[in-house]
Amino acid sequence: MKANKNRKENIFKPLSYLRKYKLMATLGPICKALEASTEIMTPFFMAKIIDYGIANGDKPYIWWMAALILGLNLLAIIFAVLGQKFISVASEGMGKEIRRDVYRKITTYSYAELDKFSTAELLNRTLQSSMHISRGIGAILRVALRSPLLLIGCSILAMLVDLKLSIIFIVVVPVLTIIMVWIMRKISPLLIESKARLDRTTEITRENLSGVRVVRAFNKQDFEIHRFDTANNNLIQTDLKVGAWQAALPALISLTISTAIFCLLYFGSVRVNIGGFSQGDLIAFIGYFGQISAAIVNIIHMVAIFVRMKTAQVRIEEVFKLNTSVINPKKPADINPNQIIASKVEFRNVSFSYDKLKNVVIDLSLVVEPGETIGIIGGTGSGKSSIVNLIPRLYDATEGAILVNDVDVKQYKIEDLRQLIGFVPQHPMLFEGTIRENMRWRKEDATDEEIVKALMVAQAYEFVREYPDFLDHKVQRGGTNFSGGQKQRLTIARALVGQPSIIIMDDSASALDLATDSHLRRAIKNGTKKMTTFIVSQRTNSIKDSDKIIVIDGGDIVGIGKHSDLLQTCEIYREIYNSQNKKEVVVNG
């Protein structure tokens, strides 16, 4: 990384992203409001036509009023198009900025932070949460000025015509709201249940796919089909209930509105009979009424959108709140990693724990001279990977210090430190692109010769050579076009490009058979004589030729020494060795 910025921002203010699009975000709703005002006027002019135009037989008047109405209609669509354009630019722009910042924040995460989220969670927050917010803002901007304006405007106009009759509107609003809220409360738990039941059917299907051999080996097809049938049926039952409630909503709404119109007609007829309220007014009222109820429904829909936006905001905040724990020093040591051939590594009373509760590495002290090979062995969860993760500061030690070339690792610029090291992680990972692109991660300008050299040491040249497009051969997403062993060898090669001074292999040979593994170790020893090498493994055969072996068990360092010594002095080492090589020990006496 060119500059390891430590983003101090750990607050997320969604609206601040709209600032860049301030102009659009203001003009948009204004246009929509103007659009709405034209709509409000229509019933008004219509009443005029009926009361004056028709009543007085005034043809020209009718023509003018109708032209006015049509003209307003045209204005409305023009405002709508403009408003729509402004709003989509503002909302999508906002989304783009949010996505960028969320992803940028994620790139600053070190291992410790990445441990706290799953990939799916981070992906959702970058993509979906940002969209929920940006598209939610879009919906709100579209409606923000429009619907309340329609609501208030029509109400005022109605009140101006006849105050008493407009009371019907005031009654209808809460009735509609109550109905919508009631139904939404009925549906919410059902939706959750529906999702859970869908998850169940998905799970059973997944189990049957991954375990297809087991199911067939045990002849359990009948059983599985019936198991699925139950889950499938349960799902449908819930979905039917949801559908019933969802269908009730529009039915109830239209019923309420019809009843309100009925009241309008009754009270209106009384008013007309008395005088002071005309037939035209009545028709206008019905028009206002239609617009008001539509506006109410839109506003209530905003509630759901708002809730979704809030949830999305909280999710993104979680991402921002997490600050990287591995920080660059203020005055980094001035060291050029490319000038060092082999590094000395020293552990001074190093302890490490992930969660500050249990130590996975307890008090390790060791000096590794440049060019030495160190093997680290222990069972799963014993802490062996943790030891090597501390060297490039993928995690920081909780106690003690690690020195590389007599300089505390925390004094290095992180980029320089990692440039010293070639790291092969436990699970081989390649990125979509060509082999050459993947090999250049350590060194952007690596030549083909350098790459080939690394491939040869990693025992990968033999199969890469077979490809007609050689280094241009494509790596598919996830590296699926390679076998497990091939992927491992490629990731090892990647770490070797550009001659690092330290190479760390974290259980990187597990998919390789013993023969390839031994060739690999030999090639590394010979082809990279000067590199300091760390090999983490569960196999004694992989590490028994190391200069020193660290045996770790549940965090405790139970032995450090050469293979032959440890066989005598370290019980755990002996146990591991024997279980992997029973016969050999007997044969050799």
Added chain:
Amino acid sequence: MAKKSETYNEIKTRQAKEVRLKYFKGSNKKWGVLRKVFHYAKPQRKYLYLSLIFNVIQTVSELLVPIFMGFAINCIVGPGQVDFIGMWEWSAFMVGSALFASLFNWLSELTINTFSYKATYYIRALFFTKMNTLPLNYIDTSSHGDLLSRMVNDIDTITDGFLESTASFISGIITVIGTIIAMFLLNITLAIVVVAITPISLLIMWYIVAKAQKLFTKELNTQGNISGFLEEHIGGGRLINIFCYEDESLEKFDKINQDFYDIGTKTQFYGFMSGPTTRFINGLVYGLVILVGALLALNGHVLIGTISTFLSYANSFGKPFNEISNEIGDIQMAFAAAKRVFFVLDQKDEVSDSHLPDMLDCDGTVEAKGVNFSYAPNTKLIQDFNLKVSAGQKIAIVGPTGCGKSTLINLLMRFYDVNSGAIFTSGNDIREITRKSLREKYGMVLQETWLFNSSIKDNISYGNPNAKIEDIMEAAKLAGVHEFIEKMPQKYDTIITEGGDNLSQGEKQLLCIARIILLRPQMLILDEATSNIDTRTEKRIQEAFDVLMKGRTTFVVAHRLSTIINADKILVMQKGNIVEQGTHEELMAKKGFYANLYNSQFVKI
């Protein structure tokens, strides 16, 4: 749907009958796909018919509401000129109609939902059953995630798109026709005004919809791109960390993000233009109706109330077109989804064995005669393989990584059929007996553990559903996992969660072994690979394996030296083929591939 009493074989037979829709088979044309969907939905069709009937009643009632309202308004002329009785009558009719409309709207929705959901249920059941009758080759070569998506998402899309949209479509047509009839009955001139505008509105609507659809598809693709990028780069976040690749990654992201912005602004614009556009067209009709209506009213040709009715119709006339244009998107997606689902449903089942006899006795012998096999026609794997195994023998399979050890397992269990030659179990050619009877003689423990979301008890007794708890515990004890289970909160009733999070890899493996111990099969297939398991558990697993193997014919993919050296026969595999056979001593004497492999383990650097 799978009835409770239907056995696996009966389901297969019924499916075979259904797929004899050779008439529809392979027809990817839209018409063919549509017919297929409706064929699968056929059992539920009474709900569709009911829904349409309800819909008609609803539409008629809805059409009457503005008419009655208009009549009521005609009674309210001016001061002192109000016909209260008439007003009451017509208003009452109006509310009555509205009530009917609401009720039948609801009923119509209910029935269409039932139709569509039951069809979803049925197609899902068929799909799942299909998964169990497909040849293993198909499942191995398909992306599981993709199959899952077809099951979960695509089937939903089909019913949404076809069944619900079709119903909407039909009800939309009924509404339009009904409205036109009503309008013409009321006043021909005004009716012509409304209907004349329609072609224009249709054109405009469909232009916008078509544009939006294209953009929408493009947006989905871009979303897929950005999603794929993020999955790779976030999933590989640790790698980016190690190599300090952050800036490069961000640069690449910016490009894709920009693409998404570009397409997003367009889709958002067009996507939401249909609202204002509909309003514009309605407004146009509105204005013209008022104009013409007012002019006609001057001459007494039309009553005010009628104008009001027409204004209501003008408003609701546009709605069906709006809905239809929204449905078009769903229908297009449904076609795509249907193709994907039928592609799987139309696949050939594995070769039937319902006419074959069961293998009754098993003497633990296995023989291979001249077996040739490969997964793909052009590559050569197993060639001219011969083997004779007597009861109780242990056959170790060894070889470098990726050499094809699982191929043998696939053949023995008849997960795949040999290309030529034959495999015999207890003297029977395995193609001449039922798969069930063959497979129940084997117990299989593979490297990948498989447990399902249920209790520990259910998992161990998976192969013996009627096992007594004492036997289950006994099996667990022999596998060395009983104490561990006793320590769990609900002991044997503890539920194993998805992915088995509450168990370690080693514990899962031991449960799988217990499962086989309970089964007491005559023959065994084991894979000894135990990476990612700590030493102590590994030891327990090896002890459990030893218990299992006592006295049983065993094929073991060997990783332990002791297993290999003690085997009665070693099959040495390389590049998919068995290159050497023999005991350890015999093979060492040959000084061939095996000897080389063996010696290289102890090469001194």
